Amino acid sequence: MHVFKQQLQQLSLYFNYIISLPVSSYNMRQRLTQTFLRLLALLTAEVLVLGLAMLLCLALFFFMAHLVFVARDNTLDAALFAFADRFSSPAMTQVMRGVSFFASFEYLLVVPPLVVLVFSFFRGWRWLALKVLLISFSTSILNQLLKRYFERPRPETALLEQSGMSFPSGHAMIGGAFYGVLIYIVWRTVRAEVWRWVLTLLLTLLVLLIGFSRIYLRVHYATDVLAGYAIGLLWLMLSLYFMRRLEASYSRKYEQQV
Template sequence: MKRLTQKLLSLLALLSAEVVVLWAVFFGCLLLFLAMANEVFRQGDTALDDALFRFADGHTSPPVTRLMIGISFFASAEYLLVVPPLVVLVLSFFKGLRWLGLKVLLISMSSAILNQVMKRIFERPRPEMAMLEQSGLSFPSGHAMIGGSFYGLLIYIVWQTVPHRGWRWALILLLTLLILLIGYSRIYLKVHYATDVLAGYAMGLLWLLLSLYLMRRLEEVFVEKVEEKQA
């Protein structure tokens, strides 16, 4: 009995720590987004953007440029129109993972729509010195926001489903590195400012956390209704 009580207390402590961390990340993302918006649209401070452009200029070369274009593709509209549905299709073959597939579809689509709405609200033009021709507006970065939420969701799925600890952490680190490189590629190619990318990261993660919470609540309501019908 004593051992069972200790295990329950340990579990409650772990759950409490997870809740605290999630809330801290959520509000941290919100504060980061507000800070970037304030820096750009109220203060007009370009110090961070200029510093990151200078840093990128320090190692600009044709091979690096080709690499950055390739990395940037992994969060392009063409890529994200195809890959999330493929992920959904693969997950649909596994009975226990179909709900995760629905999450991939809904979160990917909703983050893309939200990004376009936010760009229309802020209406920040892209950098004039862009190395690629890109249409649309700049704040927040769609690659950082939509790609961040998509790959962040894949990290969540890996954490939930990959049993082997080594493979789980290897995949998580690989996906995290890809998220960071995608954001940097947009700065390197000068199609986004650093503040666009940071705001995109913040809003992408914030939307991912909010979406996962809302879908979990829907899942709980659905399970409760099923149990009531069976009773």
């Protein structure tokens, strides 16, 4: 928000400068006005859409927190537990345990560093490697801080033992952020649009299945999972936005030195 205010102040100063130009500088004023309008269009497209998406994520997170800790309404949790129970079977339980593994502590302890290691060998992908590392690591820390703050116990009817607090779901939050970065990388690196959409849909489906697996296994309430998705996506968008600005700033400084 502070960065957004600074951008608006800079644009306001720029606009005042354009207006103050003398009539003899009409052509220059026209060119500057066109440049200003292009900058304003970019600002509107990126910042406003991004800001709206982040506000929606924040609203969803606080709504889930309100349901759990203020209203103490378990209607949503009970409804989704009942829905998951329709698919209950020994075979499905094994499948859900397998799906859940793809956002487990053991998995995320190994796979993101491996992705970073592979990306580091490609010169143009080193910034992408840094994004994977920082976003995965920072999301994990944020999740633990939120769990300790809210201290919601896990469901008592869990199908497997799981330590730690329940709100928000670490699998939904950290897994969503990690696979969200991979979706971002897909759109940055894959040229064929068909494959972009195929990979995006597969990764999105995996994230949704991971969230459902946590409800099915009764190690999380539905409100935990939805809150995890919301805050994980919010943190992902914030991180990517500021890291893109850092990357652009670094690139400009490097070009000036060269």
